[in-house]
Amino acid sequence: MTERRQAILEIVQKEGSQVVLELAERLRISAVTIRRDLEELAAQGLVHRTHGSVAPAAEPASAALDGPKTIGLVVPHSNYYFDGVIAGAKAAAASAGARLVLGVSDYDKATEMHQVARLTNKGVDGLLIAPTPDFITGELDAEQQQWLVSLSVPVVLVERPVASTGVASILDSVSSSHSAGAALAIRHLAELGHRKLVSVMISGPNTPQVRQGYLSAVESLGLESLGVIDEGGAGSEDAAGLLLQSVRDGATGIFVHNDQLAVRCMMWLEDAGVDVPGEVSLAGYDDVIAGVAHVPLTAVAPWKSMVGHRAVQRLLSRIAEREPAGNFGRPSEAMATEHLEFVPRLHVRQSTTEPSFRTSAASRG
Structure with missing residues (x-):
């Protein structure tokens, strides 16, 4: 095996599912080259390939899930910035054999709450959400945070870091360090x-x-x-x-x-x-x-696609470890809360x- 393919394999085995184009940029190789390498690694049974992403062979499609899961994603819009986040989330969901369902809030808190209620009523197993903050402070207000932690399914915040003093700081978050x-x-x-x-x-x-x-x-x-x-x-x-x-x-x-x-x-x-x-x-x-x-x-x-990708992976982990009842949107004590920030590139x-x-x-x- 070439050193390049060994490097690809080590990243996938150590860090889990990866977006193919972002992995190529990270390793400074062309998209054509990495696709060829991945085809060879997949043929050897070393990785599991889906459209746009690659996962460890030890974690095919839905190995970590008890059946296919449905993930709700609520974002303020589906173009310009968040289309990249959505693309990463779709790739990760597809790799895990999960279904992704989208809701758009248009930066309106009432619409945001309605979209979440609609998704939870339809039976999603977990929610990714980019709540609408105060544009002056960048913070979520106390009422929003209390609502988020009271939801009946696991929640991961997307592109919305919460101050350590806020009640929603108990929720997992994946965001960019702007x-x-x-x-x-x-x-x-x-x-x-x-x-x-x-x-x-x-x-x-x-x-x-x-x-x-x-x-x-x-x-x-x-x-x-x-x-x-x-x-x-x-x-x-x-x-x-x-x-x-x-x-x-x-x-x-x-x-x-x-x-x-x-x-x-x-x-x-x-x-x-x-x-x-x-x-x-x-x-x-x-x-x-x-x-x-x-x-x-x-x-x-910013690593927009990677934010969506990792947020799905984190949410699926939460769904897998969630206690059978009474846990609501709060993480259980089985797995530490994680606030992950990606430093952008220039x-x-x-x-x-x-x-x-x-x-x-x-x-x-």
Whole structure:
């Protein structure tokens, strides 16, 4: 067996089911190569392959389950960011012989509760849920948390870390460390030589974490932030004037949450005669559309698919160990509560480079 195939086998046997494309990226090999390797490993009976994922041969389809299970997944939307989470959850469910049923809340708490009630009434064995937090603090309120721990089936929170003081901290969670992701982008800009930065941010559930990561990295690296600019009205140009003023004031590095807003920021800069990356470097967050921008954007890429994948695996473990009665949504003492955070990657593209320190067109205005 080649060293490469041995490495693949060791990861699958040690860590369990894997998304094929993410495993290929992790090992820095092409999708074609890893599929060929997996076909050979499967032919030898060493792994179990399904569409888009691979599992240990010792855990075929439903070995860990007493019959097929049904998993409910409630997310705020099914596109842009959460389509990646859904894809990972589907792959893990398929690998385990489980059925995945989706509910969409549209960031509305009443709809969220209705979707959960609908799924539990239909008999799901467990729930994955991304509850709607306060967009200012990023936290779930006390009433939401009490509701979550009172549910009648095992629950795993998705992309919603809970403060250690909250009652819902007894629930398992799988999420991205968005503060660490933001810090990756800031370190990248600092390593290129940018000393004065500005950030532009949407109003969203992950924004508090991203903002904290930006501010903490700026402080720890001894950089200067010329401010955090709020988007204003969604899809508006409310932030354009403040962004251009920050460039006039000397900002050479711009960090934007999220990709969609970063593309609009690029448009505002180019319309004002500011060259990206010749005069300012621009980094985005989410890496959903960053690679197809006019100037491909350097962007932070959370492991969206892996979040969904691991959340399903954790929920299936909870379902398997759940006590026959009286346990409700709370984990039993048979297995420790787990709060798992994935640190995002940074994909460096053409929108960031060393600062030129040239006077921009905007500063001449």
